Amino acid sequence: MIPVQPSILLADSDERRRETLSSFCKKKGWGCRAVSDITQFQSYLQNESFDLVIADADMPGLSPMILIGQASRKRPSQSLLVVSDSSKKEYDLRMFRGASSDVIAEPVDLNWLESCVEQAITSRRQEEREQLAYSFVVSEKTEMIFSCKELGQAQAIALPIVGRLLAAKRLSETDALKIRVAVQEALLNAFEHGNLELDSRWKEESVGDTDRFTATRNERLQDPKYADRKVAITSWFDGEAIQIVVKDEGKGFSQDTRRDPGVHELSPYGRGLTLMRNAVDQVVFSGGGSEVMLTKRINKPRKW
Amino acid sequence: MEFPTEIIGDKGYIIITGDLDSEVAGEALRTAFNHMYEQGKRTIVLDLSGAQIINSYGIGKVLSCYQQLKAQRGVLMVKPLDGFIKETFELLMLDKLLPVDK
Numbered sequence: 001m002i003p004v005q006p007s008i009l010l011a012d013s014d015e016r017r018r019e020t021l022s023s024f025c026k027k028k029g030w031g032c033r034a035v036s037d038i039t040q041f042q043s044y045l046q047n048e049s050f051d052l053v054i055a056d057a058d059m060p061g062l063s064p065m066i067l068i069g070q071a072s073r074k075r076p077s078q079s080l081l082v083v084s085d086s087s088k089k090e091y092d093l094r095m096f097r098g099a100s101s102d103v104i105a106e107p108v109d110l111n112w113l114e115s116c117v118e119q120a121i122t123s124r125r126q127e128e129r130e131q132l133a134y135s136f137v138v139s140e141k142t143e144m145i146f147s148c149k150e151l152g153q154a155q156a157i158a159l160p161i162v163g164r165l166l167a168a169k170r171l172s173e174t175d176a177l178k179i180r181v182a183v184q185e186a187l188l189n190a191f192e193h194g195n196l197e198l199d200s201r202w203k204e205e206s207v208g209d210t211d212r213f214t215a216t217r218n219e220r221l222q223d224p225k226y227a228d229r230k231v232a233i234t235s236w237f238d239g240e241a242i243q244i245v246v247k248d249e250g251k252g253f254s255q256d257t258r259r260d261p262g263v264h265e266l267s268p269y270g271r272g273l274t275l276m277r278n279a280v281d282q283v284v285f286s287g288g289g290s291e292v293m294l295t296k297r298i299n300k301p302r303k304w
Numbered sequence: 305m306e307f308p309t310e311i312i313g314d315k316g317y318i319i320i321t322g323d324l325d326s327e328v329a330g331e332a333l334r335t336a337f338n339h340m341y342e343q344g345k346r347t348i349v350l351d352l353s354g355a356q357i358i359n360s361y362g363i364g365k366v367l368s369c370y371q372q373l374k375a376q377r378g379v380l381m382v383k384p385l386d387g388f389i390k391e392t393f394e395l396l397m398l399d400k401l402l403p404v405d406k
Contacts, residue, residue, distance in 0.1 A: 271364075
């Protein structure tokens with residue numbers, strides 16, 4: 001039976017509040033590490049994973065955005081609660097209100113804290129079940145289709161299959177990051193150069209207070225002729241490798257005329273092909289350049 | 305998205321707190337850079353410890369900042385790099401271009 005004792009990291013420079021919360025956690029039988037300074041806090045965040053991180057918004061030396069980044073990096077599902085007194089402006093706290101983070105006002109409502117811990121445990125149990133199930137999967141295929149109009153609004157596209165492989169430890173964190181970069185580059189090419197037919201050289205041509213690339217991009221995202229074009233991302237793995245195909249509805253391009261800038265060229269665009277080729281084991285273009293297949297070998301499944 | 309900035313002596317620091325892989329992140333970098341530049345800083349340091357990845361979009365923004373400073377005989381530097389960001393910089397030989405601020 002997988003242990004379900006929640007692990008909590010509590011960082012609070014207020015001694016009274018830290019002791020109150022720490023005692024409450026211990027009475028509940030929760031594992032709790034309580035620290036009072038930023039150095040210890042960041043050390044724990046970097047070296048360990050917790051189900052829930054509770055941090056004092058006024059801790060000296062605390063940079064909120066760095067905190068969020070560090071807290072979510074180790075485990076994306078790691079929950080974060082920021083404790084703040086009611087005098088702090090909502091505007092300053094807005095960055096903490098998200099899918100896996102929230103603000104808890106002082107004085108802390110212990111009942112609500114308990115429900116946050118329960119939620120963190122439920123999330124962890126679900127994660128462990130998925131990891132266990134996924135280690136037995138021999139193949140999976142998924143397809144996602146976007147219109148340019150939708151892609152223009154999306155800040156980032158994540159492939160669920162990569163997240164699952166990472167959680168099942170069939171991909172290292174570095175390899176997952178590499179696949180992410182490769183897919184982003186392929187997607188950018190498909191979206192901007194394929195479907196919207198934008199030329200990177202336009203980034204160096206000024207138009208009003210922007211550049212021709214940005215101005216044309218914005219225009220074409222309003223024009224159904226371009227905005228309704230689709231990008232399809234198909235991904236699958238067969239137990240040995242993950243393959244991702246990104247396909248657009250543009251005119252394609254000739255690889256002979258397309259090269260990334262060299263190291264001594266300082267153009268503010270390009271380099272996508274170099275990044276793609278470095279990130280995965282194989283990059284193959286087809287369909288006149290409107291389709292690219294990325295292949296990355298993965299680890300054998302771990303034995304349970 | 306906003307990247308915090310800090311002035312220490314004659315250097316302006318930009319603390320990149322997320323991945324440099326989107327238009328939003330690129331604009332946040334540009335805004336922070338302009339803020340330091342308009343305050344007269346010509347040595348600007350990027351702290352990329354908060355980022356896991358940088359793609360061609362982010363690299364383009366970094367190089368735009370580099371060129372703007374270079375035109376004024378300024379310097380764009382980076383805090384010591386690690387992980388995949390370091391690998392990316394080395395792949396594109398940007399580590400030869402941007403000195404490290406230790």
